[in-house]
Amino acid sequence: MRSVIIILLTSALAFTSFNGMAQCKNFAKKICRLELKPYTHDGNYNAAILSEGEDAELFKTFYAGQEYRIAVCGSESLCNVEFQIMDVERTVLYTNKTNGYKPTWDFKVEATQQLIILVKVCERSDTSQEVESGCVAIMFGLKTD
Amino acid sequence: MAALLAGFMFSCASDSPKEKRVKVDIEELSTVDMAEQGVQTARQIFYSLPSPLETALILKRSGATYNSEVLNPVENLPRYTTTKAMALNLGIYSTDLSYASLYDQTQASIKYMTASKKLAEGLGILNAIDNTVIERLEENVNNRDVIMDIISETFLNTNSILEENDRIAIGAIILVGGWIEGLYIATALVDNAKSADFELVERIIDQKMSLSNIIKLLEQHDDNSDAQAVLSDVKELGMVYDKIQISVSQVEVINDSSHVATLRGKNVVSVDPKVFQELKDKTNEIRDKYIM
Numbered sequence: 001m002r003s004v005i006i007i008l009l010t011s012a013l014a015f016t017s018f019n020g021m022a023q024c025k026n027f028a029k030k031i032c033r034l035e036l037k038p039y040t041h042d043g044n045y046n047a048a049i050l051s052e053g054e055d056a057e058l059f060k061t062f063y064a065g066q067e068y069r070i071a072v073c074g075s076e077s078l079c080n081v082e083f084q085i086m087d088v089e090r091t092v093l094y095t096n097k098t099n100g101y102k103p104t105w106d107f108k109v110e111a112t113q114q115l116i117i118l119v120k121v122c123e124r125s126d127t128s129q130e131v132e133s134g135c136v137a138i139m140f141g142l143k144t145d
Numbered sequence: 146m147a148a149l150l151a152g153f154m155f156s157c158a159s160d161s162p163k164e165k166r167v168k169v170d171i172e173e174l175s176t177v178d179m180a181e182q183g184v185q186t187a188r189q190i191f192y193s194l195p196s197p198l199e200t201a202l203i204l205k206r207s208g209a210t211y212n213s214e215v216l217n218p219v220e221n222l223p224r225y226t227t228t229k230a231m232a233l234n235l236g237i238y239s240t241d242l243s244y245a246s247l248y249d250q251t252q253a254s255i256k257y258m259t260a261s262k263k264l265a266e267g268l269g270i271l272n273a274i275d276n277t278v279i280e281r282l283e284e285n286v287n288n289r290d291v292i293m294d295i296i297s298e299t300f301l302n303t304n305s306i307l308e309e310n311d312r313i314a315i316g317a318i319i320l321v322g323g324w325i326e327g328l329y330i331a332t333a334l335v336d337n338a339k340s341a342d343f344e345l346v347e348r349i350i351d352q353k354m355s356l357s358n359i360i361k362l363l364e365q366h367d368d369n370s371d372a373q374a375v376l377s378d379v380k381e382l383g384m385v386y387d388k389i390q391i392s393v394s395q396v397e398v399i400n401d402s403s404h405v406a407t408l409r410g411k412n413v414v415s416v417d418p419k420v421f422q423e424l425k426d427k428t429n430e431i432r433d434k435y436i437m
Binding site for chain 2: 022028048057067091114
C-alpha cells in the first residue's frame, strides 16, 4: 500500500514538473515572443522556472552590425524581473531597473561582443507570504531588413 | 501540501540532467553584490549560440553572396539514420534553409524545410514542423518577413519540445550543426584572409567568441556520447582558433536620439593567412564528416 502511494505521488509530481515546463513553453511562445515585434525572433528557446530571489545568467555573442532586441519576461505569479547586460568584465552596461523594469531593450554592437545577461527575480518584502515560482524567458529578436 | 508539491517540483527539476549541468556554485562567481548578500544558492547558467537564422543574417550583412553549390544537397537525407547524424544535419539544413530564404530562394527554402521536417520527425519531434508550415511557406513566397517568422517559429518549436522532453543535448547538437554549416558557408565564400570580403573574414574570426560558448554548452552534456563526440571536433577547431588573436576594447554605451542604443567598441584581429587556410580546411573536414 505504501509503495502504491509513493508511486502515485511520484507520478503526480513528475506530471506537475512536466506541466510546469509545458506552461513555460507556452508562456515563451505566446507572451514573450510577442514582445520582440517588429524584430524577428532568432528561434532560440531560453526559459526556466525561477523562484523569487533566484537569478540566472546567459552568455551570448552579439555580432557587429546586427541590431538586437532582448526581451526578458516573467510570468504573472512573479514580482518584478530585473535584467542587466554586462560585458565580460562584468561591468553593467544596462539595467531595466532604472527604466521601470521594461521587459525589452534595443541595441546594436559596433564590434562583436560577448555579453552576459543577468536576470534576477525580486524578493517580496513580506516574508510571511509563500515564495512564488514562475517562468522566466529570455528571448532575442533580430532586425532582418 | 501545495508547498510540498512546489518543493518536490523544484527538486525534480534540479535532478534533471539540464539542472545538473547548468547550476554552478555561486561562490565561483565574482559578483560583488551577491557576495555582499551572502547568497549561497545555485545560479542557472545558459550558453546561447547563434541560431541558424542569426547565422544566415550575419552572412548576409557581411556581404556574402548566395551560392547554392555550397549547401548540403537534400538528396543526402537518406544517409542520416542515427540520432547524432539526424541532429547535426537538422542544424545544417536549418542554416541552409535560413540562408536560402534570406536570399529569396523560395523553391530551395521549401526543399530544405521539407528535409528539416523529415529529420525532426526522425528525431521524434513530431509536432515541431507540421504540414501547414510548408503550405504557409508556399502561400507567402513573396513575403520574406512572414517566411522568416515561420522559420523562427519552427526553430522555437523544435527547441522547446526537446527541452520539455529533457532532450536538450540533442538541441545543443542541432545548434552546433547549424553553426558549423554557417562557418562552412562563410569560409567557402572567401578565398583567403586578405580577400576583398574583409567583413566576412572578420565575422569568421569573430566566431572564436561563440566557440567558447559552444564548448561550455557541450561540456554540460558529459553524459551524452554524441555531444562529447561533437565536442571533440569543436575542440579541434578551437585549437586553430587559438592561433588567432582578438583584442577587444572596453565597451561604451551610446544613447542618441534613436531608440536603439549603440554599444561602442573596437576589436583588433590578427590572423596569419596560413592559419586562415588551416581554419578553412578544418571546418571543411568537420562539415564533410557530418554530411557524410
